[in-house]
Amino acid sequence: MAKFIGKRIAMGFATLFIIITVTFFLMHAVPGNPFAKEGKMPETVYNNLQAKYGLDKPKSEQYVIYLKNLLKGDFGESMKSNAETVNEMIKRGAPVSAKLGGQAFILSMFFGVVLGAAAALYQNKAPDYFMMIIALIGISVPSFVMASLFIQFIAKGSGFLPTSGWGTFAHTILPTIALSLMPMASTARLMRSSMLEVLGQDYIKTAQSKGLKKLKVIMNHAIRNAILPVVSQMGTTLSNLLVGSFVIEKIFGIAGLGTFFVTSISNRDYTLIMGTTVFYAVVLVAILVIVDILYVVIDPRIKLTKGDK
Amino acid sequence: MKKKFRIVALLLALTFALTACGGGKTNDKETGGAGGTTASTEGKFLRTNNTSEPGSLDPALAQGTHESWVLQHTFEGLMTYDEEGNVVPGAAEAEPEISEDGLNYTFKLKEGLKWSNGEPVTAKDFEFSWKRLLDPDLAADYAHQGYYLKNGEAFNKGKVAVDEVGVKAVDDLTLEVTLENPTPFFTELTAFYSLFPVSEKVVTENPDWAKDAKTHVSNGPFKLTTWEHRAEIIIEKNENYQNADAVKIDGIHFDILEDKNTEWQNYDSDQYDIIVTPQADVVAQKQAEGSEELVIGTDVAVYYYNVNNETKPFTNPKVRQALSMALDRKTLVENVSQSGEVPAEGVVPFGMKDENNKEYRDAVGNLITEDVEQAKTLFEEGLKEEGMTLDEFNAAKFNILYNTDDKHQKMAEAVQDMWNKNLGISIGLKNTEFQVKLNDEKAGNYDVSRAGWIGDYADPLTFLELWETEGSFNDANYANEEYDNLVQIAKTSNDAAERFEAMRKAEKIVVEDMAVIPIYFYTQPYMVKPNVKGIYKTLLNYPTMTFAEIE
Numbered sequence: 013m014a015k016f017i018g019k020r021i022a023m024g025f026a027t028l029f030i031i032i033t034v035t036f037f038l039m040h041a042v043p044g045n046p047f048a049k050e051g052k053m054p055e056t057v058y059n060n061l062q063a064k065y066g067l068d069k070p071k072s073e074q075y076v077i078y079l080k081n082l083l084k085g086d087f088g089e090s091m092k093s094n095a096e097t098v099n100e101m102i103k104r105g106a107p108v109s110a111k112l113g114g115q116a117f118i119l120s121m122f123f124g125v126v127l128g129a130a131a132a133l134y135q136n137k138a139p140d141y142f143m144m145i146i147a148l149i150g151i152s153v154p155s156f157v158m159a160s161l162f163i164q165f166i167a168k169g170s171g172f173l174p175t176s177g178w179g180t181f182a183h184t185i186l187p188t189i190a191l192s193l194m195p196m197a198s199t200a201r202l203m204r205s206s207m208l209e210v211l212g213q214d215y216i217k218t219a220q221s222k223g224l225k226k227l228k229v230i231m232n233h234a235i236r237n238a239i240l241p242v243v244s245q246m247g248t249t250l251s252n253l254l255v256g257s258f259v260i261e262k263i264f265g266i267a268g269l270g271t272f273f274v275t276s277i278s279n280r281d282y283t284l285i286m287g288t289t290v291f292y293a294v295v296l297v298a299i300l301v302i303v304d305i306l307y308v309v310i311d312p313r314i315k316l317t318k319g320d321k
Numbered sequence: 322m323k324k325k326f327r328i329v330a331l332l333l334a335l336t337f338a339l340t341a342c343g344g345g346k347t348n349d350k351e352t353g354g355a356g357g358t359t360a361s362t363e364g365k366f367l368r369t370n371n372t373s374e375p376g377s378l379d380p381a382l383a384q385g386t387h388e389s390w391v392l393q394h395t396f397e398g399l400m401t402y403d404e405e406g407n408v409v410p411g412a413a414e415a416e417p418e419i420s421e422d423g424l425n426y427t428f429k430l431k432e433g434l435k436w437s438n439g440e441p442v443t444a445k446d447f448e449f450s451w452k453r454l455l456d457p458d459l460a461a462d463y464a465h466q467g468y469y470l471k472n473g474e475a476f477n478k479g480k481v482a483v484d485e486v487g488v489k490a491v492d493d494l495t496l497e498v499t500l501e502n503p504t505p506f507f508t509e510l511t512a513f514y515s516l517f518p519v520s521e522k523v524v525t526e527n528p529d530w531a532k533d534a535k536t537h538v539s540n541g542p543f544k545l546t547t548w549e550h551r552a553e554i555i556i557e558k559n560e561n562y563q564n565a566d567a568v569k570i571d572g573i574h575f576d577i578l579e580d581k582n583t584e585w586q587n588y589d590s591d592q593y594d595i596i597v598t599p600q601a602d603v604v605a606q607k608q609a610e611g612s613e614e615l616v617i618g619t620d621v622a623v624y625y626y627n628v629n630n631e632t633k634p635f636t637n638p639k640v641r642q643a644l645s646m647a648l649d650r651k652t653l654v655e656n657v658s659q660s661g662e663v664p665a666e667g668v669v670p671f672g673m674k675d676e677n678n679k680e681y682r683d684a685v686g687n688l689i690t691e692d693v694e695q696a697k698t699l700f701e702e703g704l705k706e707e708g709m710t711l712d713e714f715n716a717a718k719f720n721i722l723y724n725t726d727d728k729h730q731k732m733a734e735a736v737q738d739m740w741n742k743n744l745g746i747s748i749g750l751k752n753t754e755f756q757v758k759l760n761d762e763k764a765g766n767y768d769v770s771r772a773g774w775i776g777d778y779a780d781p782l783t784f785l786e787l788w789e790t791e792g793s794f795n796d797a798n799y800a801n802e803e804y805d806n807l808v809q810i811a812k813t814s815n816d817a818a819e820r821f822e823a824m825r826k827a828e829k830i831v832v833e834d835m836a837v838i839p840i841y842f843y844t845q846p847y848m849v850k851p852n853v854k855g856i857y858k859t860l861l862n863y864p865t866m867t868f869a870e871i872e
Contacts, residue, residue: 043756043757043760043761044754044756044757044759044760045756045760048756048759048760048763049462049759050755050772050773050774051774051794053462053465053793054464054465054468054474054793055793056457056464056477056478057460057461057462057464057477060458060464060477061460061462063460064460092376093374093376093377094376094377094379094382094531094532095375095376095377095378095531095532095548095550096532096550101550104550104551105551160582160583163582163583163586164586167586168586168589168590175586175587175590175592176576176578176580176583176587177552177553177576177578178552262579262580263580263582263583264580264583265552265576265577265578265579265583267549267551267552267577271551271579278755278756280756
């Protein structure tokens with residue numbers, strides 16, 4: 013077991029190393045430069061800037077310097093902002109994105125499972141149609157449209173739900189809902205179909221015929237089994253929510269990490285691109301490794317069949 | 322089965338742990354008021370949005386409007402602007418004394434000037450600040466604003482020692498400046514943020530002084546008191562400001578919110594007192610309603626299309642002229658850009674004054690001709706001279722290059738359509754990311770590309786110097802010796818009449834040659850709540866809120 017865990021973790025590090033290397037060289041291969049602007053910039057000024065950030069050195073040298081700094085935990089200085097280092101930006105932005113993504117994850121999982129289960133239990137009845145409508149809206153209307161509608165029709169008139177900003181719990185309500193609708197919808201659909209399948213199984217009928225209470229049958233037998241596909245999707249959903257909140261962050265003016273992730277690329281802010289990529293890669297690889305290990309810890313059969321190849 | 326259920330429990334626990342640690346950290350930091358609604362700003366504060374996080378609030382390192390709007394309220398240069406947009410003494414006591422050859426300037430500072438930390442502002446601080454701007458180790462983007470000083474460029478290149486730069490504090494109140502060439506707009510340049518002073522003592526003791534509101538020191542009407550990165554900036558009245566009595570508000574609260582739609586919703590629900598450059602549809606609607614809250618402010622900026630002067634048949638001036646003549650600029654500004662822009666009459670926007678202190682454009686007049694019939698004739702002639710037929714032109718699959726932006730796209734589509742209808746040509750559209758567009762332009766890898774230029778100072782030269790043969794922004798690769806000579810006169814002559822005559826001639830040449838195709842002059846619309854008075858916009862700056870009053 014220890015060997016397996018060690019191997020998984022080592023693979024995680026190898027993955028990170030590959031991500032860092034590929035990102036570094038791809039980023040420099042993309043046309044554009046952090047200091048190119050629409051305007052007059054004398055060559056001297058441009059050269060001074062290149063020298064200040066070490067961009068005048070050969071790529072291989074820059075790469076080695078970057079790795080050395082990274083080992084020290086130093087992501088370097090942003091090339092566009094003199095106000096904060098990349099480390100400070102991540103330190104400030106990541107908890108905000110994590111809070112938003114985490115809340116949305118819990119919300120979408122809880123309501124996804126409940127709505128999906130209810131829809132299956134009341135197939136072709138009102139709760140089912142209600143769930144279908146919610147799921148249809150959640151999947152077909154993009155989150156940024158939802159967010160804008162929330163601001164215009166809910167926040168503006170409400171008096172207590174802020175239109176933008178971050179700080180109190182009230183600030184998090186609308187962005188969380190906007191962000192959670194899509195995963196909630198897909199979870200609900202998944203849960204519904206899985207639940208329908210389980211409800212048709214013989215052991216449910218057996219349980220019912222044994223005279224168990226309906227609620228007990230549903231809770232102990234149906235939901236517990238039906239939820240498995242949802243669980244296997246959780247890792248992906250969580251990582252999507254942590255990374256994919258940048259549109260919502262932008263619309264609600266939330267100073268999370270998502271915005272950095274996107275703008276750093278269009279700005280060609282090399283150090284920030286690397287910083288956010290490495291940070292996200294660490295988080296995602298960690299989630300995947302942990303999920304992998306958890307599966308094996310709990311159910312050794314997985315290891316035999318598809319775990320440790 | 323139980324074991325599988327444990328997976329759910331463990332994953333949920335992991336999520337809770339992640340969010341819990343996230344939440345804890347943020348709450349502590351952010352109860353200060355990120356985002357605008359929880360800040361402790363009692364009193365008369367103006368509320369607005371700055372759209373982008375400033376890259377720096379150090380004047381020497383600032384790069385654009387999202388920095389300069391805050392800086393123009395927290396710092397004061399030797400000169401500043403009054404409500405009519407005139408350049409008037411700021412930190413300086415009066416206009417500078419200028420030597421006859423226009424090379425030596427002597428500025429006298431007002432007595433008793435203080436930094437926001439109470440320490441005295443001296444001429445030495447100005448000397449320090451300007452030399453610091455030029456220091457190659459600082460690597461300031463806007464270092465070239467100091468190139469007007471003698472040896473400014475040489476020092477920035479590392480060729481001469483700092484002592485040889487033409488600025489020196491003779492005593493605490495006297496600053497002597499020596500220029501490289503006579504620069505008639507130099508007095509005005511001292512009102513530009515790159516040349517704002519910083520405290521030598523503060524900067525020397527703490528190079529990171531500008532990163533934090535606690536250590537930020539300035540000399541303007543307001544001082545920085547809160548800077549929650551990417552969330553909000555609060556500046557409060559600086560009691561040490563030389564004209565503090567004239568400042569009626571307690572401060573200004575800037576949110577940092579990139580989404581223009583949310584910004585508009587915040588203004589509409591009275592959370593903001595003023596917003597600058599709302600979206601085009603809002604401007605169009607408010608204009609149609611005749612809203613008194615909407616002000617179409619002037620701006621010195623031109624939106625134009627580069628035509629690659631080195632690609633056949635755009636090498637031919639007749640072809641370029643024809644492309645320009647086939648455009649209906651009034652339709653473009655009224656139906657496409659929709660923010661109250663003005664059809665271009667040349668490459669120099671309205672608002673610049675000439676040697677007689679009259680509107681520069683008046684003497685030059687409208688240099689742009691729009692005439693579809695003539696355009697057709699010229700286009701045919703031009704093509705023939707280049708040995709090309711219309712079919713060959715269309716087969717060449719030329720493109721209009723623009724960077725990702727709805728407004729640029731709409732404009733390119735409209736231009737494409739007008740050229741197609743009026744000249745029978747088909748030109749494709751090529752949309753790239755901004756940085757890629759810049760790269761393509763610099764490499765000459767384009768046919769027609771959209772571009773824009775905002776003036777750095779209120780003199781036509783800020784536009785005309787763009788198309789010098791060796792100019793670093795001459796992406797059209799335009800080359801004309803006569804034009805270069807005229808721009809050189811405008812750059813070095815100390816005789817105002819001669820300078821402006823040269824600039825008028827130069828503009829005529831560049832438009833006759835149609836080096837680039839000017840489309841419109843920008844405006845800067847902004848909206849102010851009716852109960853707020855005293856906000857004004859000068860030519861080059863964002864609206865000035867220093868002397869605002871909230872009723």
